[in-house]
Structures are given as C-alpha cells and as structure tokens.
Amino acid sequence: MCYGHDGMAALRRSVDRRSLLRGSLATLAGVGLAASGVGATAASATIHSTGRHHVPPGLISIQLWTVRDALWGSPGYDATLTHLARIGYPRVELALGYFGRTAAQLRQFLDGIGIKASSSHDGISADTAGLEQKIQNAVTLGQQFMVVPYLYSESADEWKRWAEQMNVEAAAARAAGLRYGYHNHAHEFTIDLGGGKRPWDVLTAELDPKLVHLEVDLYWAVTGGINSGDGVADPEGFTLDVIRSAPQRVLQYHVKDRDASTGDMADLGTGMIDFARIFREHSVLEYIVENDTPDVTPQQTAEVGYRYLRKLRY
Numbered sequence: 372m373c374y375g376h377d378g379m380a381a382l383r384r385s386v387d388r389r390s391l392l393r394g395s396l397a398t399l400a401g402v403g404l405a406a407s408g409v410g411a412t413a414a415s416a417t418i419h420s421t422g423r424h425h426v427p428p429g430l431i432s433i434q435l436w437t438v439r440d441a442l443w444g445s446p447g448y449d450a451t452l453t454h455l456a457r458i459g460y461p462r463v464e465l466a467l468g469y470f471g472r473t474a475a476q477l478r479q480f481l482d483g484i485g486i487k488a489s490s491s492h493d494g495i496s497a498d499t500a501g502l503e504q505k506i507q508n509a510v511t512l513g514q515q516f517m518v519v520p521y522l523y524s525e526s527a528d529e530w531k532r533w534a535e536q537m538n539v540e541a542a543a544a545r546a547a548g549l550r551y552g553y554h555n556h557a558h559e560f561t562i563d564l565g566g567g568k569r570p571w572d573v574l575t576a577e578l579d580p581k582l583v584h585l586e587v588d589l590y591w592a593v594t595g596g597i598n599s600g601d602g603v604a605d606p607e608g609f610t611l612d613v614i615r616s617a618p619q620r621v622l623q624y625h626v627k628d629r630d631a632s633t634g635d636m637a638d639l640g641t642g643m644i645d646f647a648r649i650f651r652e653h654s655v656l657e658y659i660v661e662n663d664t665p666d667v668t669p670q671q672t673a674e675v676g677y678r679y680l681r682k683l684r685y
Contacts, residue, residue: 422651422685426658431680432462432489434625434661438669439467449480454670456484458677464659465491465512466520474508481512488512490586490623490657492520492554495536502540506547516623516657517544518552518586527564527573534577541582552623553578554586560595560613569599571613580618587614588661590627590636593644597634607648614653623657624649626680638666639679647685 433455435442441451448470455463465488469477481488491514496502509517522533541551559571592610596602602609614621628642629635639646639660650658660676 422647424651424685426650426680426683428459428681429461430655430657431460431677432464432657432659433460433673433676434464434466434492434659436466436492436663437661437665437672437676440665441669442467442470451670452481452486453484455673456486458674459681460486460673460677462487462489462657464489464516464518464657465514474511478512488514490514490516490518490659492518494521495519495533496540502543506544506549509544509549510547514549516550516552516584516586518554518623520554521556522553522570523556523558524570525562525564527568530564530570530573531577534574538577538579538582541579545582550584550622551582552584552586553619554625555588555595556591557595557598560592560601561599571595575617575619578619580620583619584622585614585617585619586623586625586659587621588625588627589644589646589649590625590629590661593629594634606643607645610649611652614649621653622655623659624655625659625661626676627661627663636662636664638662638672639676641666641675647683650683651685 438451438455442448446454452463463481463486472480477488491509491512493505493509496505505517519537522530524530524533537551537553544551553574555571559574560569562570564570564573587610589610592613593602593606596606596609596613626639626646628637628639628644630637630641631643639662658680660673660680662672662676665672
C-alpha cells in the first residue's frame with residue numbers, strides 16, 4: 372500500500388488519465404483480458420533476460436492496493452481475488468481491510484480459491500489490545516509477514532520513537548511465529564534530519580535486526596536515490612547499496628517500475644528499472660507486484676506483472 376507524500380503526488384498525476392480509460396474498460400474486469408490488449412502490453416515489456424535464474428513462481432505476490440479500484444467497485448472483492456488466482460498468483464499482500472469478513476472468514480474464502488494471504492500492510496498499533504488483535508488476525512490468516520507500510524516525519528526523535536515501537540511489536544510478532552517488517556518510500560532517503568542524517572539512517576540504526584526485516588520498494592528506492600541526487604548516475608546501484616548496507620535483512624521486494632521520462636510508476640517491464648540486476652545481487656522470500664497507478668486497468672496491471680516476473684531471467 373504505497374501511499375504517502377510522494378505516492379499521492381504520483382496518484383494525482385495519473386487520475387485524469389485513468390478516469391478517461393475506466394469507463395470504456397470497466398466491462399473487461401475479470402474476463403477477456405487477452406482481447407483487452409494484455410498480450411500487446413506484455414509483448415512490449417522489456418525483459419532483462421541475462422541469466423539462468425528465475426523468480427520461483429511460489430514466491431510471486433501482489434499488493435492489493437494495486438487493484439483497489441476493482442475491489443471497491445466493479446467487479447468487487449471476490450471476483451477480483453478469484454481473477455488473481457486464475458492469473459496464477461499463489462499469494463497476496465493484504466491492504467484495505469477484510470471487506471466485511473472476519474479474519475477466519477477471509478481465510479476460508481482465500482483457501483477456497485487457492486490463494487494465501489502471506490503478508491499484510493498494517494500501521495503501528497495504537498495500544499496493546501490493537502497489537503494483539505493485529506497479530507491474532509495475521510495468525511488466523513496464516514501469514515508469514517506483517518509490514519508497517521508508511522511513516523513520515525521531519526523529526527529524528529519521532530523516527531526513533533517509531534523504531535522503538537516497532538521493535539516492541541516485532542518481538543510480539545516473532546513470539547507468534549510472524550516476521551515483522553518496514554516498507555520504504557522515497558522520503559526516507561531525501562529528508563534532512565540534521566547532521567547529515569536521513570530517516571533511513573535513523574531507522575536502520577534503531578530497528579533491531581534480529582526482530583525487524585525490510586520490505587524494499589524498488590520504485591521508491593530508485594526514486595529516492597534520484598531525488599536525493601545520490602543515485603542519479605546509477606539508480607540500481609544506489610538501491611543495491613541500500614540493500615547491502617542495512618543491518619536488517621531484506622526479505623521482501625515491492626516490484627514496481629518507473630517511467631524513464633516522467634518518473635511516474637509504470638507497469639512492470641515498461642519502465643527503466645533493471646530488476647534482473649537487482650535480483651541477481653540479492654534474492655528475497657517474496658516478490659510483490661505493485662503499481663499504485665495502473666497503466667490501463669488494475670486487472671491488466673496484475674496480469675502484466677505476473678507474466679513479467681515469470682519470464683524474467685537473471
């Protein structure tokens with residue numbers, strides 16, 4: 372669920388384009404994607420096939436924020452999740468709640484269509500009761516991961532306080548058999564907290580690497596490097612430095628492309644990011660397709676993303 376300061380700007384830039392397309396393409400939701408142009412879009416994607424390794428199919432997931440318009444509107448939650456299963460996704464990363472179901476009821480539905488909720492985006496809990504409920508829900512759903520999706524502050528002390536809270540939550544999650552992580556945006560690499568420190572420096576210094584892992588959003592890491600000036604010459608190299616230098620383990624990726632000319636988010640394979648280079652240097656336990664602003668329809672973005680990761684060699 373990649374929203375926030377930079378994310379909302381990207382969302383606003385694309386909303387007019389998406390609104391124009393939505394009316395004519397709404398009837399394609401969940402059916403007839405080949406006829407809708409998925410094949411043509413996938414064919415135009417750039418596949419950096421440079422090696423013999425591939426993303427294990429069982430580790431491919433999708434962040435449900437990508438398909439939120441389809442979940443909220445047409446064709447709805449059940450049809451959209453069923454369509455993701457038909458595409459081939461074995462996993463999803465939950466966001467936006469359970470759409471009227473309890474965790475147990477959602478687990479039953481997902482089991483029935485053959486998809487696992489392996490991860491979720493959840494904010495830091497307001498109190499102990501909230502934390503206990505969040506963990507219980509994740510256990511009921513059979514999750515492997517739970518991830519804090521977004522924090523923003525220009526105060527170093529606030530980032531330190533959040534890190535302390537996350538360490539406490541992560542210890543409780545670990546006791547329940549869950550892995551607890553943090554998901555980045557671009558501002559962690561661009562905000563000047565004083566003394567040459569940025570939020571990413573504070574977080575990675577304060578988060579307990581024995582308890583907290585990182586879910587690196589590759590679009591936002593690349594964008595953070597470009598916006599800060601530190602990664603202009605080599606955005607993927609900057610991202611790899613972020614991954615290598617963190618004391619915490621990077622266990623999940625958000626795999627999201629970047630338009631070379633506008634800097635906006637793009638469907639996988641249509642942008643500038645050399646994912647093969649990154650994957651070759653560091654593999655993870657989950658590769659999560661995401662595009663906050665789908666190029667045509669959420670369903671098409673989901674299919675293009677899955678096909679891209681299945682074909683990619685590195």
